[in-house]
Amino acid sequence: EPEVTQTPSHQVTQMGQEVILRCVPISNHLYFYWYRQILGQKVEFLVSFYNNEISEKSEIFDDQFSVERPDGSNFTLKIRSTKLEDSAMYFCASRSSGGNYEQYFGPGTRLTVT
Amino acid sequence: KNQVEQSPQSLIILEGKNCTLQCNYTVSPFSNLRWYKQDTGRGPVSLTIMTFSENTKSNGRYTATLDADTKQSSLHITASQLSDSASYICVVHYGNNRLAFGKGNQVVVIP
Numbered sequence: 001e002p003e004v005t006q007t008p009s010h011q012v013t014q015m016g017q018e019v020i021l022r023c024v025p026i027s028n029h030l031y032f033y034w035y036r037q038i039l040g041q042k043v044e045f046l047v048s049f050y051n052n053e054i055s056e057k058s059e060i061f062d063d064q065f066s067v068e069r070p071d072g073s074n075f076t077l078k079i080r081s082t083k084l085e086d087s088a089m090y091f092c093a094s095r096s097s098g099g100n101y102e103q104y105f106g107p108g109t110r111l112t113v114t
Numbered sequence: 115k116n117q118v119e120q121s122p123q124s125l126i127i128l129e130g131k132n133c134t135l136q137c138n139y140t141v142s143p144f145s146n147l148r149w150y151k152q153d154t155g156r157g158p159v160s161l162t163i164m165t166f167s168e169n170t171k172s173n174g175r176y177t178a179t180l181d182a183d184t185k186q187s188s189l190h191i192t193a194s195q196l197s198d199s200a201s202y203i204c205v206v207h208y209g210n211n212r213l214a215f216g217k218g219n220q221v222v223v224i225p
Contacts, residue, residue, distance in 0.1 A: 004157070031211075043158070043203065043215040056210070091157050100146070101211055105157030 002026045004106035006092050012112045013082055021077045021109045023092030032075045033093040033103060034067065036060070043091065049075065082113045116141040116214045120204050124220035127194055135219040137187040137204030145207040149178050149189045152201045152218065161189070161202075194223045 005024045013019050025032050034046040047057040049067055064080045075094075079086055089110050093103040118139045127133045139147070146165045150158035162171045162178040164187070170179050175192045191198055201218035208214060 042217045045213060048211070056212070093157075100163055101207065102148075102160055102163065103213070105150075105159070107157045108155070110155070 004092055004094055004104050006090075006106040006109050008109060009107065010110045010112070012114065015084055015113055016081050019079050019082055019111065021079075021090050021092075021111070023075045023077070023094075023106055024073050025075055025092065025094030026096075026104055027073070028096060029094035029104075030097050031055075031095045031103075032067075032069070033095075034077045035091045035093065035105075036088040037091065037108075038085075038088045046077070046090075079111075082111075084113050087111055087113045116206075116208060116212075118204055118206055118214045118216035120202075120216040120219050122219060123217070124222070126222045126224060129194060129196055129223050129225050131194055133191050133194060133221065135189045135191075135202050135204075135221070137189070137216055139185050139187070139204070139206045139214070139216075141185075141206040141208045141214045143208055144182065144185075145209070145211075147178075147180055147187050148205045148207065149176070149187075150203040150205055152203055154200070158203055158205075189219075191221070194221075196223050196225065199223045 007022045032049040037043045045058050047061045048055045066078045089108040091108045092106040095103045121136045148163045149161045152158045164180045177190045180187045203218045204216040206214045
């Protein structure tokens with residue numbers, strides 16, 4: 001069964017460094033999402049992406065965040081200058097254009113900023 | 115404000131027993147409600163989805179109910195197994211394909 005994959009599974013970085021989190025969505029999906037989940041907190045929406053552009057973003061998704069689909073398979077989230085409070089699980093999700101709009105989640109990348 | 119509240123926050127149950135998890139929401143405009151299972155360190159996996167007109171939906175030992183009038187949903191786990199230990203997240207789909215997440219019900223099944 002096709003699934004969303006994410007790399008790395010765990011990323012440790014120093015405050016102020018740039019990180020890129022990678023996702024490979026399900027191949028025939030056209031809508032892509034990033035979410036984050038701070039330890040012990042709810043999953044929070046960051047951004048949605050369709051047709052090579054951001055379709056919606058939350059207030060969390062400020063200028064230090066960016067997303068890109070550099071080729072036909074990868075979908076990346078870049079954090080330019082990480083802060084301690086960026087430490088969280090980051091989930092990528094994708095969905096197709098039809099059906100019940102179900103989003104399929106990847107296993108997540110645990111980002112630890114020290 | 116679009117909110118999803120779940121209770122209890124956590125519970126411990128004996129293997130083989132049943133349990134019911136609650137979800138209340140104030141989200142609008144409502145599109146559908148989903149229950150997800152999230153194993154530790156993993157992404158959420160969909161268990162059930164219900165639209166406005168559906169009252170109940172089953173997926174194996176999981177049965178979800180929805181009362182759209184009172185904006186309440188429940189997830190019932192029958193004959194729990196050790197593998198049911200996870201966080202169960204109530205997610206309401208609203209508006210232009212936005213998702214509002216609950217904080218999750220942490221279930222621990224013990225032998």
